[in-house]
Amino acid sequence: MKKVGILGGTFDPPHYGHLLIANEVLSALQLDEIWFMPNHEPPHKKKSEYIKNEDRLQMLEHAIQGNEAFKIETIELHRQGPSYTVDTMKMINAEYSGHQFFFIIGADMIEYLPKWHEIDELVNLVQFVGVDRPNYSHQTEYPVLYVEVPALDVSSSMIRERMKTGKTVRYLLPDPVIQFIEERHLYGT
Template identity: 40%
Template sequence: MSKIGIMGGTFDPVHTGHLLAAEKAREQCGLQEVWFIPSYMPPLKANEPGVSSEHRYGMVEAAVATNDAFRVLDIELKRGGISYSYDTVSELIKRYPGRSFAYIIGSDRINDLCKWHRIEELAELVTFIGLERPAEPAQPGQLPSFLKQRLTIVEMPPIGISSTDIRNRLTAGHSVQYMVPDTVLEYIRRYGLYESRADD
């Protein structure tokens, strides 16, 4: 049975930190592939994404095009509404039999796992790969046993890149060269996203 990593998020925009995290998880946990799944509306974030779902999908598609182990799915974007992981995983299992799935999540999401929609049922369907950043240590010891036994911690190097910072830099006309893949930067420029006035 092939093991697939799932990386969800708004990807507004996708950046090199996302790709590095996916590759680190793939390598250390023996994943055959990592599937990026842009969310339509994340349940635990107050703010809606800044650009359209079509553009967020397009940026991820551009970012993963050169890596045969990465792909992007529009399953949550087509479904619309709040993007609950349980619904997504249930649909993936029906669509892709013979595969097992592991959710790749950051330190902040590890500590929030108990708040996830139908988390006990979700934990029966998937395992979790927690990416621990040095400045944001995970606290798996505080999780209930049904989650601890389904969680693998992977150490991440400090990156210091965030989608929020990238959006702010683009709006202010500052360079984001090397913070996003060249293909993503080209996409942002082509469509004038984030009110970019940068000539990086």
């Protein structure tokens, strides 16, 4: 049975924090692959209205290049309306019946689990894996494996703000992603 971690997010833009989390979970749980799953419309926040899905997907492709264990799953990009994880996992489990899935979430989402859509059904479809995030607790009544990840306090919103104000983002995201952003004049560059 193939063991696959799923890291969902807007990846707006994808950065070294995402890659670090994916790599640490891959290693700690001895998974076969990590699938990066960009959201179309996450139910808990609004994605940047000016960044097209195609651009986010291309940035993600640039970010993961060179790591054979990192793949992209686009199932949520093809759906309309809010992307509920329970619906996504039903579809993925049906399509990949020989796989065991581990859904990676940050400590901010661990605290939010009681509010997830159909959480009681979802915990039967996927194993949650929690990773630390500064200023959040990882205590929950739901079954969550915990993986320690070195602290890297970086976020996509912080990167967007730095780019908008002309600050450097070097060493916060891969150079091919920075180059793509600059070529496309994204985030005010």
